[in-house]
Amino acid sequence: MGLSSETSVADAFAGLGTGDASEFELRDGSRIAVVGGGPAGSFFSYFLLKMADAIDLEIEVDIYEPRSFKYCGPAGCNHCGGIVSESLVQILSAEGIVLPDTVVQRGVESYVVHMDVGDVAIESPVHEQRIAALYRGNGPREGGDTPLESFDDFLQGMATKRGARVVRQLITGVDWQEGLPQLQFASHSARSYDLVAVAAGVNSNFIKLLDDHPAGFEPPKTTRGYICEFRSTEEEILNILGSSVHVFLLDIPRFEFAAIIPKGPFATVVMVGDDLDEELVHAFLNDPVVRRTFPTNTVPCVCSCKPLINLGARKRPYGDRIVLVGDSGVTRLYKDGIGAAFRTGKAAATAAVFHGVSGEDFEQHFWPACKSIANDNAVGRIMFATNAIMKNSRITRRAMLTMAQKEQARADARPHMSSLLWNMFTGSAPYTEMFRGTFHPGFIGNLILSLGSALVPRQKNANVKNSEV
Amino acid sequence: MVSGALGKIYRDGEVIIHQGNAGESMYVVQSGRVEVVLQSENGGERHLAFLEAGNFFGEMSVFEKEVRSATVRAAGEARVLKIDKKTLLRRIREDPLLAVNLLKTMSHRIRVLNSELAQHRGAQ
Numbered sequence: 001m002g003l004s005s006e007t008s009v010a011d012a013f014a015g016l017g018t019g020d021a022s023e024f025e026l027r028d029g030s031r032i033a034v035v036g037g038g039p040a041g042s043f044f045s046y047f048l049l050k051m052a053d054a055i056d057l058e059i060e061v062d063i064y065e066p067r068s069f070k071y072c073g074p075a076g077c078n079h080c081g082g083i084v085s086e087s088l089v090q091i092l093s094a095e096g097i098v099l100p101d102t103v104v105q106r107g108v109e110s111y112v113v114h115m116d117v118g119d120v121a122i123e124s125p126v127h128e129q130r131i132a133a134l135y136r137g138n139g140p141r142e143g144g145d146t147p148l149e150s151f152d153d154f155l156q157g158m159a160t161k162r163g164a165r166v167v168r169q170l171i172t173g174v175d176w177q178e179g180l181p182q183l184q185f186a187s188h189s190a191r192s193y194d195l196v197a198v199a200a201g202v203n204s205n206f207i208k209l210l211d212d213h214p215a216g217f218e219p220p221k222t223t224r225g226y227i228c229e230f231r232s233t234e235e236e237i238l239n240i241l242g243s244s245v246h247v248f249l250l251d252i253p254r255f256e257f258a259a260i261i262p263k264g265p266f267a268t269v270v271m272v273g274d275d276l277d278e279e280l281v282h283a284f285l286n287d288p289v290v291r292r293t294f295p296t297n298t299v300p301c302v303c304s305c306k307p308l309i310n311l312g313a314r315k316r317p318y319g320d321r322i323v324l325v326g327d328s329g330v331t332r333l334y335k336d337g338i339g340a341a342f343r344t345g346k347a348a349a350t351a352a353v354f355h356g357v358s359g360e361d362f363e364q365h366f367w368p369a370c371k372s373i374a375n376d377n378a379v380g381r382i383m384f385a386t387n388a389i390m391k392n393s394r395i396t397r398r399a400m401l402t403m404a405q406k407e408q409a410r411a412d413a414r415p416h417m418s419s420l421l422w423n424m425f426t427g428s429a430p431y432t433e434m435f436r437g438t439f440h441p442g443f444i445g446n447l448i449l450s451l452g453s454a455l456v457p458r459q460k461n462a463n464v465k466n467s468e469v
Numbered sequence: 470m471v472s473g474a475l476g477k478i479y480r481d482g483e484v485i486i487h488q489g490n491a492g493e494s495m496y497v498v499q500s501g502r503v504e505v506v507l508q509s510e511n512g513g514e515r516h517l518a519f520l521e522a523g524n525f526f527g528e529m530s531v532f533e534k535e536v537r538s539a540t541v542r543a544a545g546e547a548r549v550l551k552i553d554k555k556t557l558l559r560r561i562r563e564d565p566l567l568a569v570n571l572l573k574t575m576s577h578r579i580r581v582l583n584s585e586l587a588q589h590r591g592a593q
Contacts, residue, residue: 051566089475090552091560093497095570098523099475101500107475126551128477343564350566372563 037065040326041199042155043345073141105263140229140303318362335427380431476550479543492530501547
């Protein structure tokens, strides 16, 4: 009665969840399987074992991850832009997790917004490098000679130091025996667990095994991203891009968002959009604004992919003895996917250790963290829709630029637009907080003044310069 | 600065927080070492502790609306990350267990202080 193709899913889960609450508590000797060894799986395992240790609970944790993140190129890659947000860098530090220099390929101190009407560099509010640009695997194809370390491997190492065991086995099915989930392997062997945490992302085949789960694991809405790695020397990348992430608000048909992130001798180009194809990627890379920022004819592309990106939330990313963390369940819209992996992974671990592993336990103690992200994403959609409208008009683009430039030029100016753009692009604050900021009288007043200024014919407007950074 | 470095570099002797100043942040040492000193009114100072990578300081001003209780400066080159009060408290509200990590260190510091106080009274 497994989830493998030969038996029905409804049969496989029939009769689950009929026991009393205490049977769902973790006890000494309980076994937990974590499917996927990326950030969500590693954060979940790390916190699960740390909290269990704090209450003298002895449990076994197996992380199923067939890949080794020590490989460069697609073999060790998790298909991600590779940014750890400002808020997550701070929270990891407060948790006692310091990211090593070998993992962080570049500490980011500013974002440069590029538009056809000009550019503006938005500095970190504290003038400190608090955003980490890194590689999830061991770098792009042809990157084996560079002294970099994988972020996912670093996190997995934290979990294994706490006692987790990494199992390099491919899971082919999920079965249920006497109320316990049982993982099936290609070798025709199987192993039962007290809890299965699914942290396989949205690009994994394993996640398809859960799409028909009777508990209601409806798949989240996804879109395609485009990620391309360009290689040069560290000096040249630093010379071209500095320690800044470059984002583009361009009026190219169907274009939504793109960023270029410096990482040691590489630069990562990330594009996101509902209607992304080769033609749009080509149009972006050849746009004059992009070419003056990043001349791709002199920097070759060495690795590229088109991963699926989770745009929402599964309605119920948990059931009895099963929980979905990170991208598999709920993630933040467009930004800070690693931050969402941290939050959902830790919330699921807290629920399992201190409350239990029933669907009800997860609903009460894990789902609030997911719901908070999902509700914030709803506000995020309004923010991105507004941004799409503003970036499609030359007048509003110029008003945004003028307002941000004036704020950045004056140390005593209250950074209304700068904070909004900084938080939108870095994912450092909840969308709800950004949305509230747009109702501040100072924001509205300065935006109206900037719109008025942008309406004045350009030759008469001596204050606005089409600056280049 | 190393390209991959997070936080801010402080040179040897450079002051990170001043005793008596208002504070809205706590700090985590990323690399190197910092020294915590207590400055007296007559201009003298007393060494309290050295803190290394992973250790934090300045948390008292985050949890109490009081001025900094000591001065912290780099002992050799040190890289230190600032943590905003708002970011920390917002996260603690969502995830109270985050505070446990801070409480463990603060509890350890109270234990050390108690021990030093007992030794001091024993010597009198």
